[in-house]
Amino acid sequence: MFDPLRFLSPLLLLMALVIAPAAADIPDVDRLVSLPKLDGTAPSSPVWSPDSNRIAFLWNDHGMPFRDVWLSDGEDLTRLTEFAPDPESVLGPGEDLSLEALRERARLREQRGVSGLVWHPDATGLYYVLAGDLFFLDLDSGQARRIGAGGGALSISPDGRWLALIRGGDLWTKSLESGQFRRLTELGAPGIGTVAIGAYVRPDAYVGRYRWSPDSGRIAFEFIDQRSVRRVPFPSYLHEEPLLHEVRRPYPGDTDLIRRVGVVEVDGAGPDWLDLDDPTRRLVLDLEWSPDGDRLLIMQGADVAEQRWIFIARPADGSIEQIWHDERPRRIYPMFRALWSADGEQVYFIGDHENFYRLYAVPADGGDPRRLSGDYDIASDRGGAWIQLEPGSGDILMVSAEHSPYERHVHRLPAGGGETERLTSLPGLHQPSLSPDGKRLALIRSGDTMPAELYWLELDAASAERRLTHSPLPEFAAMEWLEPEYVSFPSRIDDFEIHARILRPPNMEPGKRYPVMFGSIYSNTVLKQWNPDRPTSFLQQQMALKGDYITVLVDVRGSVGYGVDFREAFQGDWGGDDLEDLHSAVDYLATLDEVDPDRIGIWGNSYGGLLVLTALFKKPGVFAAGVAGAPAVDIWHFTGFDQHLTRRPDTHPEIFEHGSLLSLGENLSDPLLIIHGVHDDIVPLKTTLMMAEKLKLLGKRFELDIVHDSGHWWAASDHYARYTFGRLVDFMHRHVPPGPK
Template structure:
C-alpha cells in the first residue's frame, strides 16, 4: 500500500540475514575479485543502456489448455520490445513465435505486444498497440477486429470455443477522459473476417467493463462494471513541446464521489444480463466468483475506509442475496482479502487477517465461524484452488519476510508443503489449468527476473526457460544485499530492513548512507528490491561509490501482521518516518554509518516521508530528494482514507494537516531536491508549486527539477529521462551527503 498506489530482534544486536543464491543465480557470481572493488564499474549511462544489461524481463505468462505449453513475452537480446514465445514443458523446447521486434517501423516498436493467449491448433491471439492479431500455425499474422481500439484482457473460454476481450468504446466523441470498456466474445472457429459479438457495453465511456471471469462451463461470463459518471473531472495544465497543454482526467479527492462498481453475469447464448445489487454500490468490490455449477455467486467487498469486510452470496437464478461473512475492524488498513470457492463448491476459502496474520480459512455456511486452515506468524499474499486434488496453492513469506515462496496445503488442513525451491527470493506463479505445472516468475537479490517452470509432482525442482542478462552482466561485481532486524526506537516494535553494502564492505568503517527509496512494502528479495521504479542501477551505482543503501519495512506494510501495520492509522509522516529513523540509528549504533552523512529519498508516498523526515527530524539527514511528493493529502486518492480517515469529524482539519508535508514543511533546514513531472495526474504538480511558494516565502532553500510533460512514474518514461533524473540525484547526494564538509 502507500500514498498512491500500496521479524524479531534482541536489543540493538540485530540479526543479519544474507540471502543464499539459487543454483541458477550462481551464474551471477562475478569473475572480479570482490575484495578489491566496491561494486560495479559502470556509469549511470552504461547501467541504463538501450540494450539492457540485465536483459528483458519475461512477462505475460499464459498456459495452453493442454497444460504443456506456456506462452510468454520476452526479448532474448535485451531490447525493450517483447515478442511472443512458447515453451513446451514436455520437450523442453523454447520457440519464438513472432519477430515483430525486428520490424523497423517505429510505430510497431512503440506499440509493443501486451498479451498473448493460445487459441489451439498452433494459433495464438495477441494484442499489438491495442489491436488484436492472430498468428496462424504456419506463422502468418493478420490483424482482426480492426474497427476496435484499446483491446485488452484476452481470455479463452474453458471449453476452448470462445475468445473474450475488452475494448474501448467504438464511438467516443469526447476522446479525452476514458476509452471506456466493452466486453466482446469471438468464436475461435470463425474466419478472421467474422466480427466479434458485443456482450456488455454502454453509450457512456465513463461506464465500462473493468474485468471479467469465464464460468467453468464456458456458457456465461461474470463481470464487474465500473461507473465513473459521478466522479469529478479535473484539468491538469502543463507546458510541453513549446505550448500549453491540458491533461483532463477523472480524479477524485477524499470525500468526493468515487467509482461505483456493479457485478453482473451475461449468457453467451442469449446475451441476457443479470446484475446483482449490493446494499451500497459506492462500496469497494475486491473479489467476485461464480460457483462451479453456476448456481451461486459471491461478491467480496468493503466500505470505503476498508474497515468492514463483507461477503454476499447470491442465487444466480433469482438474484436473492444473503450476507455470508462480515467482520468489522475499526483500525483495519489494508484490503488484502481474497476469496474463492472451495473444492466441490463447499463454501468459500477466505484469505483474511482476522487472527492478526493473513491466513486461509474455510467457511461452509452463512454466518458460521470460519475454520482456520493455515496459521503462523507469517502472511499469505495470494492463493489458488486446485479442485481436482482438493489442494490450496499459495505464496507466502513463511521462510522470511522478504521472500515470496510457493506452498500448498490440503483443503482440509494439515502440513504445509513448499513447492518452490530452497533458495530465497520472490516467486510469482501462474498455474496451468490442472495445476500440474507452474510458470514461475522468479528473482532474487542476486538474479534478475527469469521464467522457470515447476513440475508440481516434483516440489523443489524447476526448469529454467529464459536467460535474460547480457554476458557483461556476469563480469561485474554487484552489491552484497542482506537483511537486518532491529527494534523501533519509539515503541520497540521489531523492524526489518533490506541493506545493500559494497562487495568489499568493511564493518569497522563508517560509510555515507542513503535511506531509500522509501515506501511501504519496500523490503523484497528480488533484483533491485522494488519493481515499480527502475532503481536497481541507481542503487548499484551508489553502492559502488561507497554508499550503504537501506530500505525499511515501515508500518502500514504487508508481511509482519496486523499489530505492525495498524499502528500506521492516521499516521502518514509520523510512525513511518520514526521507523526510517530507527534504521538510521541501527546503522550508527553498529558503527557502519557516518551520522553526518545520511541521505534520504523516495517518490510519491516516499516523497511525503522524505519531506516529513527533513521537516520533523532536522539534522538526522544531511539531505533529501522527494520525487513527485504527495505533499497535500487533501488531494490524495479516496482510497488513502484507509489510513488517513475521512475528511470529516471533530479532529479536522488538524488530522489531515498533520499528515500533509505542505503544512509541516516550516521545519526544513537541510538541503532538499524535488523532482516532479508537470503532467502528473496522481500527485498534482500544483501541490509541488504550493510547497515551493510556501518555502520561498519563508526563505527556505531548495532545488526543483521539473520534467516537462512527465507523468507520475517520472523515472519510467524513456531512458534519456531516467538517466537525466538519476544523474541529477547522484550529483545532489554526492555534493550534500558523501562530500559534505
Template sequence: MNKVGLFRSVGVALALALSSTAASAQDRPAPHAPVHGGAKVAGTSLSIDELYRTKSLIGTTPEGYSWAADGDTVLFLWNDEGYSFRDIWSYSVRTGKKTRLTFLGRDSKPEAEQKGIAQAVALDRGRVAFTLGGQLHIREANGTVTPVETDKQAVRKLAVSPDGTRLAFISGNPVDTRNRVTLGGVLWVRDVTAKGGNAARRVAGDDDPKVYIGDFQWSADGKAIAFEQSDDRAMPERDIYYYAKGGLQNNRVIRAFPGDETTKATVGVVTLASGDVRFFERPNAKDHIWDYGLSNDGKRLFVSGSDMEAKEHSIYVFDVASGTRETFYQLREAKHLRPDWKVAWAPRDDGLIILTDRDGWLHLYHQRAAGEAPRQITSGRWEIESFAVDGKRGQLYFTANESYIPDRQLYRVPVAGGAIERLSGAAAGTHQPVYSPDFRHIADWYSNDTTPPELFLIDTAKPGKAVQVTKSPQPEFYTQTWANIGYVEFPSHVDGTNLVARLSLPANYDPAKRYPVIVGSVYSDAVRNQWGGRRAHPTWGLDQYFVAQGYIVLNVNIRGSWGQGRDHNQTQYQSYGETDINDLESGVRYLVEKGYADPRRIGIWGSSYGGLMTIMSLAKKPGVYAAGIAGAPATNVWHAYPSQMWIMGPPDGADMPARYEAQSALYQAKGIKDALMIIHGTRDPVVLYSDTIALIEGMIQREQMFELVTLPGANHAWASDNLPQARFAFKKMVDFFDRNVKNRE
C-alpha cells in the same frame, strides 16, 4: 561480534542456499561475492548511461505467462537480446523446447510500441491471439499474423473460454465522439475459429465511456461471463494544464479527492445464449469490490468487498437465477489498513476459501455456509499473499513469506488442513506463479537479490526442482561486481516493534570505515528479496551505482507494509509522516550504533508516498538527514485518492482539518533546514504538480532553500517514462547527493 560479522551472520552464500534445506529466519541474505579476481572492488564500474541503456544489461523480463488449455504449453512475452520490445515465445513441458513465435520487434516503431506485445493467449490448433498497440491480432500455426477486429481500440483482457471455443476481450468504445477523458470498456466474444474480420459479438457494456467494464471471468462451463462494471459519471473531471512540446497541454482526468463522489461498482452476469444480463446490487454500490466469482455449477455468485476505509470486509453470495442476496461473511476491524483479502470457491462449491487476517495474520480459512464460523486452514506468524484452488485434488496453492519476511515462496496445503508443503525449493527469493489448468506445472517468475527475473518451470509432482527456461542478462552483467545485499533486524526506537531492512553494502566493505548512507527509495512494501528490491520502480541501477561509489543503501519495511501482521501495520493508522518516518529513523540509528554509517552523511529519498516521507523527515527531524530528494511528493493528502482514507481516515469529524494537515507535508514544511531537491513531472495526474508549486511558494516566502527539477510532460512514474528522462533525473540525484551527503564538509 564486529559489524561485518553482524551483517553476514544473517546470510548464507547463494550457492549454499541453492543446495541446502529450507532456510530459517537466520539464513538471510544471499551475499554476492565479487566476480573479479584479486582485491575486492566497491561495485560495478558502469556509469548511469551504461546501466540504463536501450539494450538492457539485465535483459528483458519474461512477462505475461499464459497456459494452453491442455497444460502442455506456456506462452510468455520476452526479448532474448535485451531490447524492450517483447515478442511471443512458447515453452513445451513435454519436449522442453523453447520457441519464438513472432518476430514483430524487428519492424516495430519503438516510440509507439516500445513495450511490444501486451498479452497473448493460445487458441485452437497452434493459433495464438495477441494484442499489439491496442489492436487484436491472430497468429496462425504457420506463423502468418493477421490484424482482426480492426474497428476496435484499446483491446485488452484476452481470455479463452474453458471449452476453448470462444475468445472474450474488452475494448474501448467503438467511437469516442465526445472527447471524454476515458475510452470506456465494452465486453466482446469472438469464435476462435473465425478467420479475420470483425467477427466479435458485443455481449455487455455501455455506450457511455464513463460506464465501463474493467474485468471479467468465464463460467466453468463457458455458458456465461461474470464481469465488473464501474460507473464514474458522478465523479469530477479535472484539467491538468502544463507546458510541453512548445505549447500549452491539458491532461484531463476523472479524479476524485477524499469526500468527492467515487466510482459506483457492480457485478453482472451475461448468459451468452440469450444475451440476458443481470446485475447484482450490494447494500452500498460505492463500496470497493476486491473479488468476485461464479460457482463451478454457475448457480451462485460471490462478491467480496469493503467500505471505503477498508475497515469492514463483507462477502455477499447471490443466487444467479433470482438475484437473491445473503450476507455470507462479515468482519469489522476499526484500525484495519490493508485490503489484502482474497476469496475463491471451495472444491465442489462447498462454500468459500477466504484469505483474511482475522487472527492478526493473513491466512486461509474455509467457510461452508453463510454465517458459519470459518475453519482456519493455515496459521503462524507469517502471511499469505495469494492463493489458487485445485478443486480436482482438494489442494490450495499459495505464496507466502513463511521462510522469511522478504521472501515469497510457493506452498500447497490440503483444503482439509494439515502440514504445508513447500514447492519452490530452498533458495531464498520471490516467486510469482501462474498455474497450469491441471495444476501439474507452474510457470514461475523468480528473482532474488542477485538474480534478475527469469521464467522457471516447476513440476508440482517434484517439489523443490525447477527448470530454467530463460536467461535474460547480457554477458557483461556477469563480469560486473554487484552490491553485497543482506537483511538486518532492529527495534523501533519509539515503541520497540521489530523492524526489518534490506541493506546494500559495497563489495569491498571495510568495517573500520563509516560510510555515507542513502535511505531509500523509501516506500511501504520496500523490502523484497528480488532484483532491485521493488519491481515497480527501475531504480536497481541507481542503487548499484550509489553502492559502487561508496554509499550504503538502506530500505526499511515501515509500518503499513505487508508481511508482519495486522498489529505491526495498524500503528500506521492516521499516521502519514509520523510512525513511518520514525521507522526510517530507527534504521538510521541502527546503522550509526553498529558502526556502518557516518551520522553526518545520511541522505533520504523517495517518490510519491516516499516523497511525502522524505519531506516530513526533513521537516520533523532536522539534522538526522543531510539531504533529501522528494520525487512527485504527495504533499497534500486532501488531494489523495479516496482509497487512501483506509490510512488517513475520512475528511470529516471533530479533529478535522487538523488531522489531514498533520499528515500533509505541505503544512509541516516549516521545519525544513537541510538540503532538499524536488523532482516532479508536470503532467502527473496522481500527485498534482500544483501541490509542489504550493509547497515551494510557502518555502520561498519563508526563505527556505530548495532545488526543483521539473520534467515537462512527465507522468507520475517519472523514472519509467523514457530512458533519456530517467538518466537525466538519476544524474541530477547523484550530483545532489554527492554534493550534500558524500562530500559534505
C-alpha cells in the same frame, strides 16, 4: 622504450593487472538507467497451453521494452513474433536532431509491444493484441493474421467456443466457429482525457472485470461508471499551444463513482443487475462462479477499507445472501481473495482478524469460519495475494511469507488445513501460474542479485525450479553483484522490531567511516528481489560497489510479512511513527564502527517522497540531504482510491487536519531536491508547487526539477531516467560526500 612495469615486483604487477580496472568496470549511473537494460527485460504474462505442455509468454531478449511472443516446452525457447524494432534503429538521438524527431524516436524506443496473450482451445495457435488490433498466430505455419479490433482482458470460454475481451469499455465475444464478433454490453463511454499520459486516462464508463460461468452460457462482470466524478485539470505544454487536459479523479470523500455487478447471457440477453447495497461506497474485490454455476461469490470491501462482506448470489432469481462480514477500524490496503472449495460447499477467504493475513474456510450457506493457515502472512510480492485450487486434490496453492518475511514462496495447504508443503526452493520472490492439469507451475522469480526470470517447476517432490530465460546482458553477468545483509533492531518508540536490508562496499578500509544512502524509501522494500520495474536495485548496488555509500532499505510500518498490527500501524499516520522507523534505523547504524552518522542521505518517490520531506522538516540534522520524488504533500489532493489510508474528511477530520505537509517547512535546514512530473495525476504537480511556494515564502533554499512529459514515475522514459538519476546522484555527491573518511 622505457617500460615502468618492468620494475614492478611480480606481486605488484599482478595487482596492477587485476585490481586497477575493477572500479572502471562498474557501470556509471547513466549506463545503469539507459536502454538496453543491463538487467534485461523481465518475461511477463506466462500462459499455459491447454494440454499443460508449453508456456507462451511475452519477452524481449535484448533488454528493450518491446515484448514479442515466445514459447517454451520446458527446455527450448522459440521466438514466435518479431515485431520489436532493431535496437540500433531507436537508440541514441539519431541523425535528425529536431525536437519533433527526438520525441518520435523516444516514443518508438519506449513501445511496449504485444499484450493480451491467450491460447486457442485446441492449442494450434495464440491470440494476442498489438497496436490496438487483435491477431491470431497459427503455430504450424508461423503466420499471424489480423482478425479485428483489439481490446483487453482476453479469455477463452470454458467450453472453448468463445473468445471474450473488453473493448471500448464494453464486453465483447468472438465465436471461434463462425468468427463473428458480438457486443454483449452497451455500457462503455469514452474518457475525457486528451493527453495519453497518466494513471487516470481511462474510459468514463467501462467493464472492469468479468468471469465466465462454468457452462460458458453467462458472464458475470463489474461495471464502473465515473461519468459524474469530478473533472480535474492538468496543464500540458509540449504542443503547438498549451492545453488543459482533464481526467476523472475523485478526491477523498467524493461519492460519485458507481460500481455494479451484472450478469449477461452469451446469447445477448441482459444484463441483469444484482441488487447490492451502497454502489458508491463499496469496491468489488472478487467475483467467482460456484463449480455448479448456480451461485456467484461476490466479495466487497468498503472504499475506506474498514468493512468487508462476502455474499452468495443466485442470478437465476436475483437472491443475495451474506455469509461473512468483518470490520477493522484501522484496516488498510485490502489484500483479500475469496474462492470456492472444489465441491462448492465452502468458501475460502483471506482474513485479518487474528494477527496475520490467514486463510479461512466458511460454509457456503453461512456459519463460523475455520482457520486453515498459521502464524504468517499470505501475501505475494507486491502486497496482494495469490491462492488457487489444485485440480483433482482440491488442495490450496498459495504464496506466503511463511518461510521468511523477506521472501515469497509457493506452498501447498491441504483443503482441510494443517501443515503446508513448500513447493519452491530458490531464494527470493515467486509469482506463479498454474498449469490446467495442476501438475506444473510457471514462475517469474527474482532474487537479491538475480533479475526476474521465467522458471518451470514440476509439482513433485523431486523437482526444483528450472530456469528458462536469460534476460540480463553479458555486461550484467560479468559483474560480481553484492549480497545484502538482512538485519533487525528494536523500534525507538514502541515494541515493534524493525527490519532492514544493507549493502556494504566490498573491501571496506579498516578504521574508516562510510556514508549511508537510504532509498528508495517505501514500504515492502526489504525483500530478496531485484526490482524489475525501476533501476533502484542498480543504484543501490552501484553506490556500494564503487565504495561510495553503504545503501539501506527499511521496512517501515505498513509493510507486509510482519503481521496485521505492524501493517495497520501506518493508517492515518504517515510521516509519524513510520518516520520513527527510519530514525530507528539511523540509531542502529550509528552503533556500527564503519558508519559515518553525519553523512546519511535519503531519497524516495511518492509516499517515499513524503517521508523524505517529513524527515527534513521534522528531524533536521538526522539526514544530511534528501531527494523527494513526486512527494505526496497534501492529503486533500489524494485520490478517492486512497481512502483505505485517509478515510473521509467527514468521518475522520483529525486525519485531514494533520495530514498535509503544507503546515510544515519552517525547520528545513538540510539540502533538498524535489523531482516531479507535469502529467502526474496520482500526486498532482500542483501540490509540489504549493509546497515550493511556501518554502520560498519562508526564505528556504532548495532545488526543484520538473519533468515535462512524465507521469507519477518521473524516470519511466530512459532519457528522463538518465537526467533525473544523474541529478539525484550529483546532488547527493555534493551534499553527502561519497567514500571513506
